[in-house]
Amino acid sequence: xxxxxxxxxxxxxxxxxxxxxxxxxxxxxxxxxxxxxxxxxxxxxxxxxxxxxxxxxxxxxxxxxxxxxxxxxxxxxxxxxxxxxxxxxxxxxxxxxxxxxxxxxxxxxxxxxxxxxxxxxxxxxxxxxxxxxxxxxxxxxxxxxxxxxxxxxxxxxxxxxxxxxxxxxxxxxxxxxxxxxxxxxxxxxxxxxxxxxxxxxxxxxxxxxxxxxxxxxxxxxxxxxxxxxxxxxxxxxxxxxxxxx
Numbered sequence: 001x002x003x004x005x006x007x008x009x010x011x012x013x014x015x016x017x018x019x020x021x022x023x024x025x026x027x028x029x030x031x032x033x034x035x036x037x038x039x040x041x042x043x044x045x046x047x048x049x050x051x052x053x054x055x056x057x058x059x060x061x062x063x064x065x066x067x068x069x070x071x072x073x074x075x076x077x078x079x080x081x082x083x084x085x086x087x088x089x090x091x092x093x094x095x096x097x098x099x100x101x102x103x104x105x106x107x108x109x110x111x112x113x114x115x116x117x118x119x120x121x122x123x124x125x126x127x128x129x130x131x132x133x134x135x136x137x138x139x140x141x142x143x144x145x146x147x148x149x150x151x152x153x154x155x156x157x158x159x160x161x162x163x164x165x166x167x168x169x170x171x172x173x174x175x176x177x178x179x180x181x182x183x184x185x186x187x188x189x190x191x192x193x194x195x196x197x198x199x200x201x202x203x204x205x206x207x208x209x210x211x212x213x214x215x216x217x218x219x220x221x222x223x224x225x226x227x228x229x230x231x232x233x234x235x236x237x238x239x240x241x242x243x244x245x
Contacts, residue, residue, distance in 0.1 A: 005051040006032040037061040056081040141178040158202040198226045
């Protein structure tokens with residue numbers, strides 16, 4: 001598998017070093033190098049990179065601001081910086097990895113391999129034309145800088161917490177915490193198995209045992225059914241021959 005990448009760094013020496021690293025990494029293909037994040041942003045629709053190596057501290061538009069603007073659904077971010085304190089900020093914008101300058105080739109290659117693994121796993125999880133009609137059984141989510149495969153049949157409900165989601169599993173005391181939006185996770189779930197009942201909650205109706213006063217009961221957890229989702233949820237229940245509310 002080949003990954004298209006771009007490099008963004010306002011330091012010419014750092015830009016040249018990273019270009020050399022990309023060139024000698026077989027599975028990477030350089031489709032752009034920039035000394036300005038603004039210029040890189042203007043050409044994103046043309047370059048369409050899988051991976052973006054970007055310095056954090058830059059004039060006009062820094063790496064963190066750039067990554068927030070583009071999101072992380074199509075292009076994965078790997079930060080390069082001389083300041084270790086930016087590691088936490090990098091995690092908050094869902095960066096795939098973080099390289100501390102001066103960057104050695106082994107460290108670069110480890111981060112590049114992490115990107116390769118990400119795309120291989122996510123591509124293998126996608127439905128191919130030959131698999132149309134087969135039931136999707138699992139999803140991959142990122143947690144603690146690793147990818148975890150979760151079987152859909154084990155999910156009770158999903159809770160949204162600002163930039164994070166908590167995936168509550170059957171017979172598991174602790175939920176899985178992942179830095180992603182509810183919308184991006186909802187897009188991965190089969191519509192006939194999961195439904196949103198509240199801005200902050202997605203449930204798997206098959207797991208519902210009790211609905212009480214416009215609330216879904218999972219053990220000691222009560223999940224509200226908001227007015228904006230109530231009609232759609234009722235329709236879903238009716239279509240699946242469950243008792244109406």
